[in-house]
Amino acid sequence: MDTAPMTANGYAQLKEELRWRQQEERPRIIEAISEARSHGDLSENAEYHAAKEAQSHNEGRIGELEDLISRAEVIDISKLSGTNVKFGATVTLADEDTDQEKIYQIVGDQEADVKAGRISISSPIARALIGKEEGDSIEVQAPGGAHGYEIVSVKYI
Structure with a gap:
């Protein structure tokens, strides 16, 4: 596993983005999916598909951030x-x-x-x-x- 060198400031920014995606963006997207589901037929529901795509993007970025943070070599x-x-x-x-x-x-x-x-x-x-x-x-x-x-x-x- 390769380490990822970064400054303390860069590490803090990654941690903050991860926190935001997990604690703020994820619940917002779940709410948007729930709202879109309530509109009925999912096969022709653009809001639902957009929300699911946003969820996929957000979860992918969370995985990427978790990987970077686990491999971080913070250099002071x-x-x-x-x-x-x-x-x-x-x-x-x-x-x-x-x-x-x-x-x-x-x-x-x-x-x-x-x-x-x-x-x-x-x-x-x-x-x-x-x-x-x-x-x-x-x-x-x-x-x-x-x-x-x-x-x-x-x-x-």
């Missing part, structure tokens, strides 16, 4: 330090072509959100960064071609 970033890039690092990169800076934190796969500056440990950029230090240059193979970046800073916050 506040206890990490050093100059090498590893899981949990917040890295400032400078694009070698445009000098534009980007800041990314390396997190677990299920926590990744590029718009929020969190990239997955398994992403091409993160894989290129792991083990590097401030001042190092990396080249990342992206769908649009290779991109070069210089590591400006590495922090653990």
Whole structure:
């Protein structure tokens, strides 16, 4: 069984989503199914079929969350330090072509959100960064071609 590395914040978000799906969403869907059943013929009842589909989706996600939580390897970033890039690092990169800076934190796969500056440990950029230090240059193979970046800073916050 593979472990799933994640930050304490990511773990807390998964636990909260699981609680919400089990304690709030599940009863709401059961109520919607019950309400739709009371309308009669189930074979032509769109509300019933929609509610059953929502139930299937919710139960599938609950199973997925329970699996992730059971395999979670929570890494406390506040206890990490050093100059090498590893899981949990917040890295400032400078694009070698445009000098534009980007800041990314390396997190677990299920926590990744590029718009929020969190990239997955398994992403091409993160894989290129792991083990590097401030001042190092990396080249990342992206769908649009290779991109070069210089590591400006590495922090653990």
